[in-house]
Amino acid sequence: MAAALVRADCLKIRRTHNLIELTKINGETILINALQIEYVELIPESKVIMMNGKFHIVTEDKDELTRKVVEFMRASHKGTEWEA
Numbered sequence: 226m227a228a229a230l231v232r233a234d235c236l237k238i239r240r241t242h243n244l245i246e247l248t249k250i251n252g253e254t255i256l257i258n259a260l261q262i263e264y265v266e267l268i269p270e271s272k273v274i275m276m277n278g279k280f281h282i283v284t285e286d287k288d289e290l291t292r293k294v295v296e297f298m299r300a301s302h303k304g305t306e307w308e309a
Contacts, residue, residue, distance in 0.1 A: 243258045243259055243260045243261075243297070243301070244256040244257065244258060244259065245257055245259045245293045245294060245297050246293075247273070247281065247283040247284075247285055247290075247293070248283055248284045248285065249281060249282065249283055249284070250270055250282050250283070250284055255281060255283075257273065257275075257281065258275075259293075259294050259297045259298070261275050261276045261277070262274070262275060262276075262294070263275060263276045265287065265290060267286075267287055268282075270282050270283065270284060271283050271284075271285055271286060271287065271290055273290070
């Protein structure tokens with residue numbers, strides 16, 4: 226039961242701060258503001274370019290990145306007039 230409470234709390238924090246969890250190529254976990262992603266280059270890893278010009282090279286492929294961003298957006302709009 227404690228694990229469920231922690232998981233729910235993590236989801237709440239991520240939704241509040243617009244963060245998605247990604248993995249850098251060195252295995253380090255990072256949280257990125259999904260609303261600040263400008264575009265992604267596939268090189269074959271995924272190079273996530275942020276609106277400020279900085280970038281992160283991550284292990285997630287385009288499908289996984291898309292799934293995480295869409296999942297975040299759906300969670301962000303749950304209970305609102307924009308809910309999908």
